[in-house]
Amino acid sequence: MEKKSDARLWTRDFTIITIGSAISMFGNSLANFGMSLMVLDYTQSTLLYAIYIVLYTCPQLISPIISGAILDRFSRKKMIYILDFISAGIFTMMGTALMLGFFNYVLFAAVSFLLGVIESVYFVAYESLYPLLVSEGNFQKAYSVASFLETVSAFMVPVSAVVYKLIGIGPIMFLDALSFLIAAIFETQIKQEEKYVDKQKESIAGENLSYSKRMLSDIKDGFSYLSKERGLLAIAVYFFFSNLAGGAMNVMCLPYYKSTFENGEFLYIIVYGMSFVGRAIGGMLHYRIKLPVKYKFSIALFVYIFLGLVDGTYMFMPIRLAMTCCFFSGMGGITSYTIRISSTQNYVPDEMKGRFNGVFLILATAGALIAELIAGLLSEIMDARFVVLIFNLIAVTSAIVIIGGNRKKVAKIYNTDN
DSSP: OOOOOOOOOOHHHHHHHHHHHOOOOHHHHHHHHHHHHHHHHHHHOOHHHHHHHHHHGGEEEEEHHHHHHHHHHHHHHHHHHHHHHHHHHHHHHHHHHHHOOOOHHHHHHHOOOOOOOOHHHHHHHHHHHGGGGGGTOHHHHHHHHHHHHHHHHHHHHEEEEEEEHHOOSHHHHHHHHHHHHHHHHHHTTTTOOOOHHHHHHHHTTOOOOOHHHHHHHHHHHHHHHHHHOHHHHHHHHHHHOOOOOOOOHHHHHHHHHHSTTTTTTHHHHHHHHHHHHHHHHHHHHHHHHEEEEOGGGHHHHHHHHHHHHHHHHGGGGGGGHHHHHHHHHHHHHHHHHHHHHHHHHEEEEEEGHHHHHHHHHHHHHHHHHHHHHHHHHHHTTSSSHHHHHHHHHHHHHHHIIHHHHTTTHHHHHHHHHO
């Protein structure tokens, strides 16, 4: 029988983190798509576009595990708002340069790398702090809210395309800078005590290790923890393969539609945008209806297979059918995310969340990065649709073998009332 929680979800701190992250997500969605269009327009090359994306992804192979170890001993809250203040400054400088008519591919690729570092550290800090702000029994609701806001923010993509066409990328950069500034100000008001910091300090009391050796020891502890938790390991490894498919789609879909159809970027927004409609509706459903605990694993496995099949084939379909498939893919995606994130963050101890999230992000990022590199190269010799199909079939196979093959251990994590 499922537990009933009387705890209130919308506490002061949860409301603050939700409003702050919503503002920054809306601004970031506006800027990211505009920057992608800018790079494609200036370079006219899918390969250079892929390199640009890869440079953003690269830092996420190293910085998460380092930051994860650090953030299990230091304030995640402070790291979040400091990074948002820094991002506001970077986008202000980018906006100024672009408004003055300055564009240099190498320089902007370097900025993309820096933003990738910031994004990866921020992700680990945010994912590790967020569960501490959620009251007991409300994890599914909380993560459905987070995912809903992330999904709704994607509707800024068509706005970005229109603004980019009308007045260029510069003003978009300033809007993004403003959104990060407002988010940072909100985040400074979070009052949650980070008790795990004191717990970790007590655990190393009397140790005579240098900072670098302590960090390396923490990183080793993160991998050791994951290796002992076989269910978590299976989930993390599966998402490495799942992100192979995601990485291929990152670098193939927009260039394919842009080069194949007149006003292809808008057609891409319409087709791919239906997945965000599906995610938004799915998020609202997850907020109001709890998934049956004993079926969470089975639902997740079905969704993993379904997503791979749909995402691998919709580019071959007529536009209306592709839109329909993307809609259901979006509903499946939010279901996958809600089950995975609420279950793992509820399962992992507070003092290990930073390291677990760091290791998880490294594996997921490695999958995306490998696929982005390979897909970018294959784009020179293969139809983009077949590249995407191949990577998605790999994801389907991994879901069956890795998640299905570790049913008992993964179900122990997924089939919980959170």
